[in-house]
Amino acid sequence: GENVEQHPSTLSVQEGDSAVIKCTYSDSASNYFPWYKQELGKGPQLIIDIRSNVGEKKDQRIAVTLNKTAKHFSLHITETQPEDSAVYFCAASPNAGGTSYGKLTFGQGTILTVHP
């Protein structure tokens, strides 16, 4: 089955700095890679995703890059703000169709702290 490794487990930055979180995956059949932000006591919130036919995707201060050859993808947050502080999870999922469609395997999570 799929195995997703996420690093670092904790990340502390100053407000305005950039933050980068990296994930690797093992199953070459995976081709959908979402990132979730989870605040304390709440469910994960989808913040950005990328599919394997795209190498990079950007949405305002958030960007995700994908290297399918190396089986790794990264989340980049620029101009960080204190409200970006949360736990971030990467995930991987196989292609559309089949019984595994939509089945997410999560990374271990990264606790991001942005200091004012």
Next chain:
Amino acid sequence: GAVVSQHPSRVICKSGTSVKIECRSLDFQATTMFWYRQFPKKSLMLMATSNEGSKATYEQGVEKDKFLINHASLTLSTLTVTSAHPEDSSFYICSALARGRGSYFGPGTRLTVT
């Protein structure tokens, strides 16, 4: 769009009783929903895949007779924890698959078994 609700948000029950948790997709239809369990400061662990109109598919190690899943409509899936024990205390989260858009999570249900 893509809002998922869960009810209740918190529940405390006595050991030996059963608890039902509801997961609803409010503004889209979801033929597939997923149930996860999350321990404090840990990642999400997939428990089962819930398909509308058919039996749920459970992950290895998850007792299907203990965690009953019913997906009776395109907007509702329920998870019933039967004969709950303190070790079942956890944060249970559902997600609903919006085809072409990804999985959207509910706010979670904190279960405490005393």
